[in-house]
Amino acid sequence: MRTPMLPSDIWTHVASFLSIKDAARLSGVCRDASRLQLEHAYLIPVARADDDGSPLIEHTDLTPAEGFLWASRRWASARVLHMRLQYSDASRKEWMSSMTQAAASLSRLEKLALDCSSERGAD
Amino acid sequence: MRNIVLRANDGADHVISVAAASLCKTVASLLQDLEASKGEDTDPLIVPLPNVCNCTLQKVLGFCEQQRAFDELCTASPAAQQADLTRQIQAWQMEYMQVSTDELYHLVMAAHYLNVPRLLDLCTDAMAERIRGKSPAQVRECFGLKPSLSPEEEEEIRRSNLWALN
Incomplete structure (x- = not known):
């Protein structure tokens, strides 16, 4: 078996092309990958706001609460955060407010995109 | 030049x-x-x-x-x-x-x-x-990477990433 290792910053770069779920899986590959940080994060929180309990939007990369926690530990040096929110109007405003506050503490953040559209109508 | x-x-x-x-x-x-x-x-x-x-x-x-x-x-x-x-x-x-x-x-x-x-x-x-879409083991196999985490460390990461592994 070959013994090459890739430095953490290459894994970080790779993770910027992956969903949070795939980036989390990647962090279990080796020691260097376990130190990866998020430069770009695309998060779609899971919310079951419908009467039948189904998400308001369908997406294969929905981010559960554990995923948010995982991402929040690694986004200190993020340059781009993209959130697609799918909550009701009231909770959406809370989310936007809390995410805007969280983003203010990220020193390298260049872009915070909050996409509040949903299949049931948008702001 | x-x-x-x-x-x-x-x-x-x-x-x-x-x-x-x-x-x-x-x-x-x-x-x-x-x-x-x-x-x-x-x-x-x-x-x-x-x-x-x-x-x-x-x-x-x-x-x-x-x-x-x-x-x-x-x-x-x-x-x-x-x-x-x-x-x-x-x-x-x-x-x-x-x-x-x-x-x-x-x-x-x-x-x-x-x-x-x-x-x-x-x-x-x-x-x-x-x-x-690959698991950590599949990624290691794909790139020919040698495991560098101890079994204990690997298990700890696996437990904290269970949400992503299913």
Whole structure:
């Protein structure tokens, strides 16, 4: 078996092309990958706001609460955060407010995109 | 204009244009240092690259020369042709990245060492394509990586990432 290792910053770069779920899986590959940080994060929180309990939007990369926690530990040096929110109007405003506050503490953040559209109508 | 020679770790030399060399930020920085120390000397500038083999260097230089050509075309072409040019560039890049996992590994390391941002983006995107949907063990197998975490560390990471593993 070959013994090459890739430095953490290459894994970080790779993770910027992956969903949070795939980036989390990647962090279990080796020691260097376990130190990866998020430069770009695309998060779609899971919310079951419908009467039948189904998400308001369908997406294969929905981010559960554990995923948010995982991402929040690694986004200190993020340059781009993209959130697609799918909550009701009231909770959406809370989310936007809390995410805007969280983003203010990220020193390298260049872009915070909050996409509040949903299949049931948008702001 | 002074010639630039990039020397691979096996001694093979490659003459490249200043324009193409400027895409490698590590080389551009070395050139600045050499220019500063040698003044207006017209001898070829030889840049030794101890971390890059000849085969990989050829591939990197092919990228730099082609990207420079595309850059010039983009600058010279009218707005109406930009979309077509973008498609041409994407097609060329797709063809360029038809490499084995081993070649991809060497290419990404070279792009990182030589600091060629556009090539690094292309390589890491290609790596992400090969990683998507795979478990940590499958990624290790795909890239021939040796496990570097202890079983205890691996188990700890696995437990905290259970949400992503299902």
